[in-house]
Amino acid sequence: MATEVQQTMAVKAGETELADYRDFARCVHCGLCLNHCPTYRLWGREADSPRGRIRQMFLVDSGEMAMDATFVTHIDRCLDCRACETACPSGVEYGKLVELARGRIEREYRRTGMARLGREIFYRRLLPYPKRMAALGGLMRLAQRSGMQKLAQSTGLLKLMGLETRAELLPEIDRKFFSTETTRTFPARGVRRARVAFFAGCVARMTFSALNDATIRVLQANGCEVVVPEGQWCCGALAVHAGYRDVARELARRNLDVFFAGGDGFDAIVTNAAGCGSTMKEYGLLFGPESEDHERAKGFEDKLRDVTEFLDELGLTAPMQRVPLRATYQDSCHLLHGQKVREAPRRLIQAVKGVELVEMELSDQCCGSAGVYNVTQTETAMALLRKKMECVNATAAQVILTANPGCLLQLRAGAKLAGDGQEVLHVVELLDRAIEQERA
Amino acid sequence: MIAGLERIVGREQVLTKEEELRLYEYDGSVETGRPDCVVFPGNKSEVVEIARWSNRNGVPMVGRGAGTGLSGGALAREGGVQVVFSRMNRILAVDYENQRAVVEPGVVNLELSRAVARAGLQYAPDPSSQKSCTIGGNVSENAGGPHTLRYGVTTNHILGLEVVMPDGEMYRIGGAAVDAPGYDLVGLFVGSEGTLGLVVEITAKLTRLPESVKTLLAVFETTDDATETVVALTARGITPAACEMMDGWTIRVVESWIRAGLPTDAGALLLIEVDGPREAAEEQAAAVVETCRAHKAREVRTAKDEREREALWKARKNAFGAVGRVAPDCYVQDGVIPRTRLPETLRRIGEIGKRHGFEVGNIFHAGDGNLHPMLCFDRREPGTFERAMAAASEIIALCVELGGSITGEHGVGMEKDRLMPLLFSETDLELMKRVRSAFNPSGLLNPGKLFPVSKSCGEIRAPAMGRGPSEPIEGARNERVGSDAETRGGTQR
Numbered sequence: 001m002a003t004e005v006q007q008t009m010a011v012k013a014g015e016t017e018l019a020d021y022r023d024f025a026r027c028v029h030c031g032l033c034l035n036h037c038p039t040y041r042l043w044g045r046e047a048d049s050p051r052g053r054i055r056q057m058f059l060v061d062s063g064e065m066a067m068d069a070t071f072v073t074h075i076d077r078c079l080d081c082r083a084c085e086t087a088c089p090s091g092v093e094y095g096k097l098v099e100l101a102r103g104r105i106e107r108e109y110r111r112t113g114m115a116r117l118g119r120e121i122f123y124r125r126l127l128p129y130p131k132r133m134a135a136l137g138g139l140m141r142l143a144q145r146s147g148m149q150k151l152a153q154s155t156g157l158l159k160l161m162g163l164e165t166r167a168e169l170l171p172e173i174d175r176k177f178f179s180t181e182t183t184r185t186f187p188a189r190g191v192r193r194a195r196v197a198f199f200a201g202c203v204a205r206m207t208f209s210a211l212n213d214a215t216i217r218v219l220q221a222n223g224c225e226v227v228v229p230e231g232q233w234c235c236g237a238l239a240v241h242a243g244y245r246d247v248a249r250e251l252a253r254r255n256l257d258v259f260f261a262g263g264d265g266f267d268a269i270v271t272n273a274a275g276c277g278s279t280m281k282e283y284g285l286l287f288g289p290e291s292e293d294h295e296r297a298k299g300f301e302d303k304l305r306d307v308t309e310f311l312d313e314l315g316l317t318a319p320m321q322r323v324p325l326r327a328t329y330q331d332s333c334h335l336l337h338g339q340k341v342r343e344a345p346r347r348l349i350q351a352v353k354g355v356e357l358v359e360m361e362l363s364d365q366c367c368g369s370a371g372v373y374n375v376t377q378t379e380t381a382m383a384l385l386r387k388k389m390e391c392v393n394a395t396a397a398q399v400i401l402t403a404n405p406g407c408l409l410q411l412r413a414g415a416k417l418a419g420d421g422q423e424v425l426h427v428v429e430l431l432d433r434a435i436e437q438e439r440a
Numbered sequence: 441m442i443a444g445l446e447r448i449v450g451r452e453q454v455l456t457k458e459e460e461l462r463l464y465e466y467d468g469s470v471e472t473g474r475p476d477c478v479v480f481p482g483n484k485s486e487v488v489e490i491a492r493w494s495n496r497n498g499v500p501m502v503g504r505g506a507g508t509g510l511s512g513g514a515l516a517r518e519g520g521v522q523v524v525f526s527r528m529n530r531i532l533a534v535d536y537e538n539q540r541a542v543v544e545p546g547v548v549n550l551e552l553s554r555a556v557a558r559a560g561l562q563y564a565p566d567p568s569s570q571k572s573c574t575i576g577g578n579v580s581e582n583a584g585g586p587h588t589l590r591y592g593v594t595t596n597h598i599l600g601l602e603v604v605m606p607d608g609e610m611y612r613i614g615g616a617a618v619d620a621p622g623y624d625l626v627g628l629f630v631g632s633e634g635t636l637g638l639v640v641e642i643t644a645k646l647t648r649l650p651e652s653v654k655t656l657l658a659v660f661e662t663t664d665d666a667t668e669t670v671v672a673l674t675a676r677g678i679t680p681a682a683c684e685m686m687d688g689w690t691i692r693v694v695e696s697w698i699r700a701g702l703p704t705d706a707g708a709l710l711l712i713e714v715d716g717p718r719e720a721a722e723e724q725a726a727a728v729v730e731t732c733r734a735h736k737a738r739e740v741r742t743a744k745d746e747r748e749r750e751a752l753w754k755a756r757k758n759a760f761g762a763v764g765r766v767a768p769d770c771y772v773q774d775g776v777i778p779r780t781r782l783p784e785t786l787r788r789i790g791e792i793g794k795r796h797g798f799e800v801g802n803i804f805h806a807g808d809g810n811l812h813p814m815l816c817f818d819r820r821e822p823g824t825f826e827r828a829m830a831a832a833s834e835i836i837a838l839c840v841e842l843g844g845s846i847t848g849e850h851g852v853g854m855e856k857d858r859l860m861p862l863l864f865s866e867t868d869l870e871l872m873k874r875v876r877s878a879f880n881p882s883g884l885l886n887p888g889k890l891f892p893v894s895k896s897c898g899e900i901r902a903p904a905m906g907r908g909p910s911e912p913i914e915g916a917r918n919e920r921v922g923s924d925a926e927t928r929g930g931t932q933r
């Protein structure tokens with residue numbers, strides 16, 4: 001499999017994707033998005049606001065402005081959280097615009113030495129290859145356990161991996177990775193109500209295998225037969241966000257092959273990572289109407305569901321124990337703004353008796369995780385995290401719930417650094433707890 | 441010269457590169473005007489220093505809040521320095537007992553309401569742009585909003601101001617109490633569109649949140665039925681807290697995005713809100729329902745809960761933006777007419793649009809007779825922009841003819857300066873200019889706004905029945921006060 005990818009990836013297909021005039025023109029520069037943008041809220045600058053970024057992208061695309069360091073800085077600083085999309089009444093597809101702009105930056109702009117090298121190695125030489133990523137994960141685990149973290153940090157290894165240099169932000173590498181080497185099938189408990197394919201993620205399967213296990217248990221308990229198809233790998237989200245669209249396309253194609261193999265229909269393809277889900281629901285943007293994979297990509301989009309969305313649609317049937325606790329929910333940007341799913345996770349939380357859900361202020365604002373943002377823009381990410389924790393602390397919640405592994409990591413660091421030691425859980429982990437306690 | 445500015449605020453807080461300045465050449469309007477530099481003061485004394493610097497060097501200066509203005513008010517029409525208040529965004533003090541707050545000008549309108557909501561208070565003026573626009577900008581434009589009908593416009597909610605004059609002197613006007621003695625300078629400053637001074641601190645009144653709010657949606661087959669209902673409500677002495685109208689075209693555009701459950705086959709709808717003590721609100725709601733029914737409302741719905749209410753208001757407040765989905769360019773007009781003439785006006789606006797080849801969308805504060813006709817077009821099609829502007833001018837002339845005004849709340853700015861003579865005679869304008877000169881004698885603060893400067897207005901004539909002069913506006917052009925008028929001329933970028 002790896003060699004196949006390698007071959008196709010070697011051809012950096014002559015990409016020319018640019019946004020259309022109409023995509024830009026939708027922005028009527030009304031400014032209604034400004035105050036929803038985390039970076040504008042921090043600095044109050046047009047250049048770091050959605051409206052200003054759209055204008056810059058337009059000027060660059062239309063040849064009126066150079067693609068220089070200033071432009072790249074402002075585009076780099078964007079979290080791609082897409083809060084502006086939710087706020088925008090004109091329907092500006094900001095996520096699409098910024099991802100295309102980043103694609104163009106990667107194609108045409110020369111970053112300086114180390115930054116460029118690091119990105120090239122990570123996105124082209126590591127991310128696409130499960131074995132290499134696993135090896136790297138193993139190394140990191142060793143480093144974490146033998147206190148060699150310092151060494152790993154100083155060699156820049158962690159930075160390349162897309163992980164923070166602060167110990168608090170490091171994901172604990174699991175002892176045993178969540179396996180997708182052979183297809184596994186988990187039977188439905190009770191009457192089978194649905195048959196779903198599970199998407200396990202790339203980094204997540206090394207650092208969040210417990211979350212993946214919990215997700216499968218919850219699905220099973222609610223009458224789902226869960227299939228984990230072999231050969232699946234990264235969804236391509238990190239690559240899309242970084243502008244490596246050719247890499248993303250190859251990764252996406254592999255998933256199209258894997259999940260459509262054998263043609264046996266799943267009721268849904270389910271993921272517990274909102275960031276991945278958001279990208280996978282937009283595979284159609286990677287394979288435009290002219291592409292031979294367009295149909296398949298669209299079919300994949302239609303089948304894809306975030307686990308909270310899926311369970312909410314399906315309806316919870318598993319018996320659950322009371323879990324008395326006070327919790328608050330942080331909207332994962334790529335669930336709320338990317339996929340427009342707001343109520344589903346909240347309804348699931350409230351389905352657990354005993355849970356008191358206290359809404360925090362600005363739960364729709366990014367926590368600063370944003371994929372690898374907390375590595376590439378550490379200072380900004382930390383500033384956002386501190387603001388987030390102020391809102392969290394004000395709720396006096398014992399548990400922070402969210403819907404994406406990246407957010408879990410960031411919020412765990414937040415709880416340690418600026419919180420009251422809150423526990424941080426994925427919504428399905430709460431459900432899992434309620435179900436397991438009932439069975440115990 | 442720029443070094444002087446950098447010394448005041450620090451290098452980081454001054455922008456001078458072309459690619460940075462191009463992000464300050466626009467606002468929410470269709471106008472542009474590029475500053476020569478942009479500066480972000482962090483406190484009052486820096487604003488004082490900036491004004492002194494501008495005065496000393498003879499550089500024009502203009503304030504900017506969030507840049508959501510719809511008349512180009514914050515744009516540097518004649519270049520110079522743009523003073524952006526986004527960093528001065530602290531709520532300095534809230535006096536809950538006496539219901540007032542002291543804020544910096546860059547505080548976002550909605551953030552103030554949010555901050556005091558827990559105490560059962562709000563900052564009442566609610567422009568549709570409230571989630572982004574600043575209180576400084578609201579003060580300058582005397583912003584209104586849907587609830588203006590009940591609570592009044594910005595000027596009714598400002599107690600005192602601290603202002604920096606173009607020469608760098610700082611004054612405190614008004615006070616903490618209503619109706620301060622002496623001239624009502626606060627009243628003069630509010631709505632002065634940033635041409636008298638820079639506002640650096642605001643004491644605003646806070647209003648109790650009503651005990652009970654009822655939001656009604658009345659659906660009509662025709663716009664005539666809806667507008668006649670508005671007239672009837674007035675005649676019956678019913679004053680809702682808000683009364684907004686949306687025509688069929690706009691309903692369909694908005695619903696396609698927001699999905700608030702608006703009836704897409706309707707000809708028009710009214711969004712009416714009543715509030716107050718529980719019984720009073722209920723009584724009023726009943727009277728509203730009855731009036732709507734009497735005027736052929738097909739259906740009258742009441743929002744069941746806060747969520748439904750929010751969805752309806754979201755549809756209303758995001759309507760202009762939603763129109764951006766129809767065509768690349770959208771020109772939102774702002775005119776006022778006596779509300780008794782609503783039915784006739786809307787019909788004639790539709791005719792004007794047709795004549796120029798446009799479908800005109802209407803969504804507006806019906807209770808105040810404050811219209812916002814929207815023209816959608818694509819400026820890449822030759823001649824379209826000109827046709828849109830011509831249609832817009834005719835619409836505004838119509839408002840004046842019917843006894844109304846050229847702007848309800850978006851201001852004159854650089855968009856409607858040339859229309860001022862439709863409303864005011866030369867002597868009327870002269871008085872205003874004298875007022876401006878008293879505060880802004882050099883004319884360096886926000887030049888090129890409010891008073892006619894442009895040369896391209898020969899074809900707009902005052903309507904026969906209007907209050908304006910009977911000669912073409914041609915005669916009024918280039919009427920400028922202050923020393924900058926001749927030297928800089930009316931350069932429009």
Ligand SMILES: Cc1cc2nc3c(=O)[nH]c(=O)nc-3n(C[C@H](O)[C@H](O)[C@H](O)COP(=O)(O)OP(=O)(O)OC[C@H]3O[C@@H](n4cnc5c(N)ncnc54)[C@H](O)[C@@H]3O)c2cc1C
Nearest residue numbers: 505506507508509513568574576577580583584634639849
């Ligand atoms: C979608 C949309 C809906 C809108 N709805 C409404 C509405 O319902 N009602 C309404 O009234 N308006 C509305 N507006 C217009 C606009 O939002 C208001 O005029 C608002 O008050 C502008 O605030 P701002 O902070 O964006 O000011 P800006 O646009 O930045 O500036 C407006 C004017 O204020 C001056 N100014 C700003 N700050 C200061 C200061 N500190 N000192 C001195 N002068 C200053 C500027 O020089 C300029 O002349 C809407 C706009 C949009 C885009």
Ligand code: SF4
Nearest residue numbers: 027028030031033088
């Ligand atoms: S992106 Fe949307 S909300 Fe932001 S300025 Fe453009 S049209 Fe307005």
Ligand code: SF4
Nearest residue numbers: 037078079081082084
């Ligand atoms: S995606 Fe997020 S950070 Fe980027 S412009 Fe939009 S709101 Fe701002």
